[in-house]
Amino acid sequence: xxxxxxxxxxxxxxxxxxxxxxxxxxxxxxxxxxxxxxxxxxxxxxxxxxxxxxxxxxxxxxxxxxxxxxxxxxxxxxxxxxxxxxxxxxxxxxxxxxxxxxxxxxxxxxxxxxxxxxxxxxxxxxxxxxxxxxxxxxxxxxxxxxxxxxxxxxxxxxxxxxxxxxxxxxxxxxxxxxxxxxxxxxxxxxxxxxxxxxxxxxxxxxxxxxxxxxxxxxxxxxxxxxxxxxxxxxxxxxxxxxxxxxxxxxxxxxxxxxxxxxxxxxxxxxxxxxxxxxxxxxxxxxxxxxxxxxxxxxxxxxxxxxxxxxxxxxxxxxxxxxxxxxxxxxxxxxxxxxxxxxxxxxxxxxxxxxxxxxxxxxxxxxxxxxxxxxxxxxxxxxxxxxxxxxxxxxxxxxxxxxxxxxxxxxxxxxxxxxxxxxx
Ligand SMILES: [Mg+2]
Numbered sequence: 199x200x201x202x203x204x205x206x207x208x209x210x211x212x213x214x215x216x217x218x219x220x221x222x223x224x225x226x227x228x229x230x231x232x233x234x235x236x237x238x239x240x241x242x243x244x245x246x247x248x249x250x251x252x253x254x255x256x257x258x259x260x261x262x263x264x265x266x267x268x269x270x271x272x273x274x275x276x277x278x279x280x281x282x283x284x285x286x287x288x289x290x291x292x293x294x295x296x297x298x299x300x301x302x303x304x305x306x307x308x309x310x311x312x313x314x315x316x317x318x319x320x321x322x323x324x325x326x327x328x329x330x331x332x333x334x335x336x337x338x339x340x341x342x343x344x345x346x347x348x349x350x351x352x353x354x355x356x357x358x359x360x361x362x363x364x365x366x367x368x369x370x371x372x373x374x375x376x377x378x379x380x381x382x383x384x385x386x387x388x389x390x391x392x393x394x395x396x397x398x399x400x401x402x403x404x405x406x407x408x409x410x411x412x413x414x415x416x417x418x419x420x421x422x423x424x425x426x427x428x429x430x431x432x433x434x435x436x437x438x439x440x441x442x443x444x445x446x447x448x449x450x451x452x453x454x455x456x457x458x459x460x461x462x463x464x465x466x467x468x469x470x471x472x473x474x475x476x477x478x479x480x481x482x483x484x485x486x487x488x489x490x491x492x493x494x495x496x497x498x499x500x501x502x503x504x505x506x507x508x509x510x511x512x513x514x515x516x517x518x519x520x521x522x523x524x525x526x527x528x529x530x531x532x533x534x535x536x537x538x539x540x541x542x543x544x545x546x547x548x549x550x551x552x553x554x555x556x557x558x559x560x561x562x563x564x565x566x567x568x569x570x571x572x573x574x575x576x577x578x579x580x581x582x583x584x585x586x587x588x589x590x591x592x593x594x595x596x597x598x599x600x601x602x603x604x605x606x607x608x609x610x611x612x613x614x615x616x617x618x619x620x621x
Contacts, residue, residue, distance in 0.1 A: 208281065208283070208321065210249070210250045210251035211249050211250070211251055211253075211281060211282065211283070211317075211321055212249060212250050212278075212279050212280060212281050212282075213247055213248070213249055213250075213277045213278055213279065213280045213281075213282065214248050214249055214250045214278065215247075215248045215274070215278070216245070216246070216247050216248075216270065216271065216273060216274040216277055216278075216310075217245070217246040217247075217248070217271075218243050218244065218245050218246075218266070218267035218268075218270035218271050219243070219244045219246075219267065219577060219581050220241060220242070220243045220244075220261075220265035220266070220267045220581065220584045221241070221242055221243075221244060221515070221547060221577060221580035221581050221583070221584050222239045222240070222241050222580055222583045222584035222587050223239060223240050223242070223515060223543055223544070223545055223546070223547065223580050223583075224238065224239050224543070224544045224545070224583075225238055225239055225240060225542045225543060225544065226347075226350065226356050226542055226543075226544060227347040227348060227349060227350040227355070227356025227357065227358075227542075228347060228348040228350070228596065228619060229345040229346075229347055229383075229539070229542060230345060230346040230347060230348065230383075230386045230595065230597075230611070231345070231383055231385060231386065231413055232384070232385025232386065232412060232413035232414070232415040232603060232607065233385075233413065233592070233593045233602075233603055234591065234592055234593045234594045234595045235348070235592075235594075235595050235596060235597070236263070236513070236590075236592065237263065237590035237596055237619075237621075238348075238350060238351070239583075239587065239590070240260075240513050240515065240539070240543065241260070241261060241263050241264060241265065241584060241589050241590065242258055242259070242260055242261075242513070242514075242515050242518070243258065243259055243260070243261060243265055243266040243267050243270060243309075244256070244257075244258055244515075244517065244547065244572065244577065245257035245258060245259070245270050245309045245310065245312075245313055246313070246572075247277070247282070247310060247313035247314065247317065249282065249317060249321075251321075253317050253320050253321060254317075255282065255312075255313035255314060255315070255316035255317035255320065255567065256312065256313055256316050256517045256567075256568060256570070256571070256572065257308075257309030257310055257311070257312040257313035257316075257517065258309055258312065258514070258515055258517035258518040258521075259305050259306065259308065259309040259485055259518075260305075260485070260512060260513050261589070262591075262592040262593070263589050263590040263591055263592040264589035264590075265584070265589060266305075266306070269303075269306055270306060270309065270310075273292065273303075273306060273310065276291055276292060277291075277310065282313075282314035282315075282317040282318050282321075283314075283318060285311065285314060285315075285491065288307070288310065288311065288314065289307065289311075289488075289489075292306065292307045292310065293307045293488065304464075304486070304487075304488040305485050305486070305488070307488050307489060308484060308485045308486075308487070308488050308489045308492075308521075309485075311488070311489035311490065311491065312484070312489070312490065312517065312518075312520075312521050312568065315329060315490060315491075315524075315567070315568070316567035316568045317567065318567075319566045319567030319568065320566045320567040323566050324566060325524070325562075325563060325564050325565060325566060325567065325568075325569055326490070326520075326521075326524040326567060326568055326569070327524045327527040327528050327562060330490065330491070330494055330524065330525075330528045331494070331528050332528065333527035333528055333562055334527070334528065334529075334530050335526070335527055335532075335562070336527075336561065336562055337556075337559040337560060337561050337562060338509070338522070338523050338526035338527065338532075338536050338559060338560055338562060339378075339379075339535040339536065339558055339559045340375075340377065340379075340535055340536050340537070340538050340540075340555065340558060340559065340560065341377060341379040341380060341381045341409065341434075341534075341535040341536070341537055342368060342371045342372065342375070342377035342379070342380045342381065342541070343381050343383065343511065343537055343538060343539055343541070343542070344358070344364065344367060344368055344371075344380060344381060344382050344383065344399070345358065345383045345542070346358050346359060346364070346383070346384075346386045346387070347359075348596070348597055348618050348619045349618050349619075351618070351619055351620045351621055357618065359613055359616075360613065361394060361395050361398045364382075364395050364398070364399065365398050365399060365402045368380055368399055368402065368403060369402060369403070371541060372403065372406075374555075375541060375555035375558060376555060376556065376557040376558035376559075377406075377535075377555075377558045378405075378406050378407070378535070378558050379406060379407045379408070379409070379434055379534070379535040379558075380399055380403060380406060380407070380408050380409070381408075381409045381410075381411060381437075381537060382395065382396050382399065382408070382409070382410050382411070383411055383413070384396075384410055384411060384412040384413070384415075385411075385412035385413040385414070385415030385416070385603075385607065386610070386611050387610050387611055387612075387613045388610040389412065389416055389420045389423065389424055390423075391613050392410070392412065393424055393427045393428060396408065396410050396428060396431065397427070397428070397431065400431040400432070406432070407432045407433070407434045408431055408432060408433055408434065409433065409434040409435055409436070409437055409457070410424070410428065410433075410436055410437065410439075411437035411438055411457075412424075412438070412439055413438055413460075414438045414439070414440055414441040414442075414460055414605060414606075415603065415605065415606060415607040416439050416440050416606055416607075417440065417606040418440055418445050418448060418449070420439075420440075420606065421439035421440045421445070421449055422449065422452065424436070424439060425439075425449065425452055425453030425454070426453070428453070428454070429453060433453075433454035433455075434454075434455075434457075434508075434534055434535075435454050435455040435456060435457040435478065435479045435534075436449075436453065436454040436455070436456055436457070437456075437457040437458065437459070437479075437481070438457070438458050438459065438460050438461070439456075440606065441460075441605050441606065442461070443461055443470065443471070443474075443476040444476075446458065446461060446476040446477050447474070447475070447476040450475065450476060450477065450478065455478040455479050455506070456476075456477045456478050456479065457477060457478065457479035457480075457481055457508065458477040458479070458480065458481060459481035459483060459486065459510040459512075461476065461477060462477060462480050463483065463486045463487060464487065464488075465492075465495075465496065465499075468480065468496060468499060468500075471505075472499070472503050472505075478505065478506065479505070479506045479507065479508060479534070480496065480500050480505050480506075480507050480508075481507070481508050481509070481510035481537075482496055482497060482507050482508070482509055482510060482525065482529075483509075483510035483511070483512050484518070484521040484522055484525055485512050485518065486510070486512060490521050490524060490525050493525050493529075494525065494528060494529070497525075497529045497531070500531070501530070501531050506531065506533060506534065507529060507531060507532060507534075508532065508534035508535070508536060508537070509522050509525060509526050509532070509536035509537065510537055511536070511537040511538045511539050511540075513539050514538060514539060514540060515543070515546055515547050515548070516546045516547060516548030516552070516553060516570050517547075517548065517568065517570060517572075519538065519540055519553060519560070519570075520563055520568040520569060520570045521568065522536060522538065523560060523561075523562045523563060524562065524563070524568065526562070527562040535558070540552070540553075541555070545576065545580075546576070547572055547573060547576045547577050547580060548570045548571065548572060548573060548576075549570070549571045549572065549573045550573075551573075553570075595611075596619040596621065597611075597615075597617060597618060597619045598611060
């Protein structure tokens with residue numbers, strides 16, 4: 199067999215080194231969720247994949263509040279000499295499906311895939327969305343992502359606990375960024391209180407749409423009560439009210455469309471959901487699914503079976519956000535606003551600072567590759583911050599020491615508790 203043309207014409211375009219840097223970037227305030235909290239910062243690991251001809255592609259991943267740098271560095275021996283063009287080979291080198299039973303590297307693969315797509319785009323001078331079929335929109339609309347929050351321990355501000363605080367927070371975000379869809383992250387307080395909050399949002403923001411996501415914390419019976427109680431709200435969808443395909447299947451068709459980012463996050467689960475539908479809306483996460491291209495493939499399957507899709511956020515700095523923007527740019531059937539935690543960040547590590555929202559949307563980057571580059575001063579600053587602060591346990595709540603949730607949860611936080619957190 200003759201040598202592939204890419205290997206002849208791009209003989210220096212092979213991976214020479216892989217670097218990983220963990221950073222800690224502050225949030226406006228700690229974000230509470232059903233299993234714990236983001237403790238006032240995002241810990242993200244930045245990946246730099248360098249080729250023999252001196253280009254550097256960028257990737258990013260989380261780690262549940264911890265560093266993933268060692269796991270990325272351990273991949274270097276797999277990657278040196280590999281051409282960034284060979285994306286299908288990369289998938290099997292890193293996440294062979296049977297070897298993955300022992301070492302699940304799906305999220306590591308995603309970060310390396312972002313970097314390889316970035317490298318290809320840089321090398322041939324086109325944006326990543328042009329490698330994925332070309333963009334069908336120039337901007338991606340986002341939902342406000344509303345969390346219950348502890349007050350920031352340093353400033354004492356930013357708390358979102360009461361109905362009035364939540365509504366004021368949503369109005370402020372809408373005024374500042376232009377969001378027209380609003381997502382309430384719940385599963386923190388007992389469901390009746392969270393429904394009261396959700397309905398207050400809907401009353402305060404007429405003409406907008408809403409989505410509620412208690413992260414699978416509710417029982418089937420509680421889920422059915424929520425469905426009845428929000429029937430007159432203009433719901434985008436109800437996201438992961440309860441755990442399990444069987445539970446969701448029992449709820450499907452009884453109220454709003456059901457969405458998930460927990461039960462259908464790979465192709466086997468997507469196939470199962472096509473054969474025996476349990477959810478309506480598939481939330482595509484460029485990290486959970488193992489890359490931008492996996493999400494594009496999944497979107498194609500969803501289009502075939504008329505399953506709506508939206509873009510999920512598992513936390514992001516600007517590199518991950520760029521992966522979401524390029525995905526959002528090329529999926530024709532993206533009728534829902536995307537999710538992002540991005541507006542909760544105080545800063546970013548990309549050159550030029552945080553990408554701005556205009557009328558609730560962010561422009562799709564059009565420079566070569568992912569279209570974002572690192573600000574190395576910012577990376578150094580937030581890497582130092584990570585060395586000082588360390589990680590945090592995503593599935594623990596700093597305001598409820600010793601607590602952990604059952605699924606379904608039976609021990610909710612108290613919305614009248616003003617104690618907060620300190621560290
Ligand atoms: Mg969710």
